[in-house]
Amino acid sequence: MTTAPSSARPGIPTPTPPPARRRDVVHRRPARVWWRQTGWRHLVGAAVVVFSVFPLVYVLSASLSSGGTLITANSLFSEISLDSYVELFDRPQQPYAAWFGNTLFIGLTASAGSVLLGALAAYAFSRMRFTGRRIGLISLLLVQMFPQLLAMVAIFLLMLTIGDVFPAIGVNSQVGLIFVYLGGALGVNTYLMYGFFNTIPTSIDEAARIDGAGHARIFFTIILPLVSPILAVVALLSFIATTNDFVIASVLLIDPEKQTLAVGLYQFVSQETSQNWSLFSAGAVLASVIPVALFLALQKYIVGGLTSGSVK
Structure with missing residues (x-):
């Protein structure tokens, strides 16, 4: 009875196939831990951005108002007019x-x-x-x-x-x-x-x-x-x-x-x-x-x- 020749050569170890890769399991942090470590920073950052941007938005809204007073600019962008920009150069x-x-x-x-x-x-x-x-x-x-x-x-x-x-x-x-x-x-x-x-x-x-x-x-x-x-x-x-x-x-x-x-x-x-x-x-x-x-x-x-x- 004859047997099929082996593909492995004598004296040379047969390479073992790499183990199957396992998908990394993503462990989600509990909401309380996320808030204590990261979440409060986002809240502080958002507050700083609002605090910094609001005066700029208010000035832009006042420049687009033709009333001439800050009272008319209290409602942001309720009136959009370029009359102030034109009058500025006139x-x-x-x-x-x-x-x-x-x-x-x-x-x-x-x-x-x-x-x-x-x-x-x-x-x-x-x-x-x-x-x-x-x-x-x-x-x-x-x-x-x-x-x-x-x-x-x-x-x-x-x-x-x-x-x-x-x-x-x-x-x-x-x-x-x-x-x-x-x-x-x-x-x-x-x-x-x-x-x-x-x-x-x-x-x-x-x-x-x-x-x-x-x-x-x-x-x-x-x-x-x-x-x-x-x-x-x-x-x-x-x-x-x-x-x-x-x-x-x-x-x-x-x-x-x-x-x-x-x-x-x-x-x-x-x-x-x-x-x-x-x-x-x-x-x-x-x-x-x-x-x-x-x-x-x-x-x-x-x-x-x-x-x-x-x-x-």
């Missing part, structure tokens, strides 16, 4: 378009200057060793503890005196206001960039110096591209701070054609007999477009720029 005594352009010019110029000056100062403190370096860093930090509002009288008198010699940068000058913003934001921007510059290895600078590069070439061609996240963060924060400023801009800018949005919009609600909250809300909605667009464009740099600079 008031010669309150030139909203000029305010918008002034805000863009002052905000973009001040933010660009703050980034450049802060980066130069941060590079010097991070890469150079000189007498008074530590005292200078501590002084920058201590000066920022006092708000710029405390020096408002001194700033006004200083700009008034400078205007007697150089009228182009004195009181009622947008260039003079930009210089004030640059001086006020230099300390905090320098300290913020200083922490980020310390995360860049100094071996890169040493290799560039061996190749014959100087400080200017190293700074503009090597360091700046590596610290682009913190540059974007400082530019965004500086732009928002300058566009939202009211006190300094209202003191230094006198002519309506030179004022910014923060100062100009106040005219719509400052007078008791002619308060128009619909125009004010419409102007606020349009004024928020640029900061929101910049935030969306630079949001990928914000987290990395703020967290990387906090760890040395």
Whole structure:
């Protein structure tokens, strides 16, 4: 009797088939456990979102109302009209378009200057060793503890005196206001960039110096591209701070054609007999477009720029 030859060769173990896969059993947590571990967080998050979004929705509803008072905007979106947006650009005594352009010019110029000056100062403190370096860093930090509002009288008198010699940068000058913003934001921007510059290895600078590069070439061609996240963060924060400023801009800018949005919009609600909250809300909605667009464009740099600079 003959038997069929076995497929297994002598001396070679026959592979065993893998065990059948078992489906993972999903164990559902009881509702009480889910609420204690995760559910309450969703409730807190929803409450925070409602608390944050409601003022924005209310302002948008007031801008679409033609009543001119906040009482007519209590019922959200009961009336939808674009009359306030049209009237906003049709008031010669309150030139909203000029305010918008002034805000863009002052905000973009001040933010660009703050980034450049802060980066130069941060590079010097991070890469150079000189007498008074530590005292200078501590002084920058201590000066920022006092708000710029405390020096408002001194700033006004200083700009008034400078205007007697150089009228182009004195009181009622947008260039003079930009210089004030640059001086006020230099300390905090320098300290913020200083922490980020310390995360860049100094071996890169040493290799560039061996190749014959100087400080200017190293700074503009090597360091700046590596610290682009913190540059974007400082530019965004500086732009928002300058566009939202009211006190300094209202003191230094006198002519309506030179004022910014923060100062100009106040005219719509400052007078008791002619308060128009619909125009004010419409102007606020349009004024928020640029900061929101910049935030969306630079949001990928914000987290990395703020967290990387906090760890040395």
